[in-house]
Amino acid sequence: DSGVTQTPKHLITATGQRVTLRCSPRSGDLSVYWYQQSLDQGLQFLIQYYNGEERAKGNILERFSAQQFPDLHSELNLSSLELGDSALYFCASSARGGSDEQFFGPGTRLTVL
Amino acid sequence: DQQVKQNSPSLSVQEGRISILNCDYTNSMFDYFLWYKKYPAEGPTFLISISSIKDKNEDGRFTVFLNKSAKHLSLHIVPSQPGDSAVYFCAARGLGGGADGLTFGKGTHLIIQP
Numbered sequence: 698d699s700g701v702t703q704t705p706k707h708l709i710t711a712t713g714q715r716v717t718l719r720c721s722p723r724s725g726d727l728s729v730y731w732y733q734q735s736l737d738q739g740l741q742f743l744i745q746y747y748n749g750e751e752r753a754k755g756n757i758l759e760r761f762s763a764q765q766f767p768d769l770h771s772e773l774n775l776s777s778l779e780l781g782d783s784a785l786y787f788c789a790s791s792a793r794g795g796s797d798e799q800f801f802g803p804g805t806r807l808t809v810l
Numbered sequence: 811d812q813q814v815k816q817n818s819p820s821l822s823v824q825e826g827r828i829s830i831l832n833c834d835y836t837n838s839m840f841d842y843f844l845w846y847k848k849y850p851a852e853g854p855t856f857l858i859s860i861s862s863i864k865d866k867n868e869d870g871r872f873t874v875f876l877n878k879s880a881k882h883l884s885l886h887i888v889p890s891q892p893g894d895s896a897v898y899f900c901a902a903r904g905l906g907g908g909a910d911g912l913t914f915g916k917g918t919h920l921i922i923q924p
Binding site: 699701728730732739740741742743744745752753755787789791794795798799800801802803804 | 844846851852853854855856859899901910911912913914915916917
């Protein structure tokens with residue numbers, strides 16, 4: 698158990714819909730990262746938040762957004778969903794950032810029908 | 811354009827022997843490399859890392875070697891055990907701009923045979 702929790706575990710929805718994925722980092726960790734793992738692309742970095750502020754963006758689509766709240770939990774919002782958005786979404790946290798080890802949650806499996 | 815490549819999708823090794831997993835990268839801005847292990851239905855678990863200023867890092871049965879001139883790193887597991895059967899991801903950090911997000915390879919499925 699990494700100490701990072703993600704809800705829900707599974708999510709099934711239809712094209713065009715909007716969903717919210719939630720992540721609680723390890724106690725004391727200030728940085729939260731979101732990754733997408735799809736069959737053909739592997740694990741891809743989407744976005745990083747540090748202590749409530751956006752720190753870095755990776756391959757995140759404009760239809761996706763995220764935020765980190767004062768209690769440090771984070772949410773990833775996916776809108777206008779397409780079939781290709783079906784993937785595993787992982788959240789990771791680290792103490793600060795930089796070379797601090799990133800601890801991954803168990804992931805949320807999103808299926809778009 | 812894949813910046814971190816793991817060219818072997820799978821690798822089968824006998825229990826007790828050495829497992830060698832390879833990884834190549836193209837971006838010379840990467841300054842920190844990591845290996846993660848992943849079991850089905852779980853998130854990746856950190857295994858070992860190496861800074862670009864070193865060429866070797868060892869932790870128990872796991873050793874990572876870095877060859878900067880060849881832009882190549884490898885993970886050695888000695889001796890291999892059945893519990894080592896998992897997917898191993900190579901990851902790199904350091905694309906500048908303060909980004910700490912990791913760039914992952916597509917993984918190598920290691921199978922340890924009894």
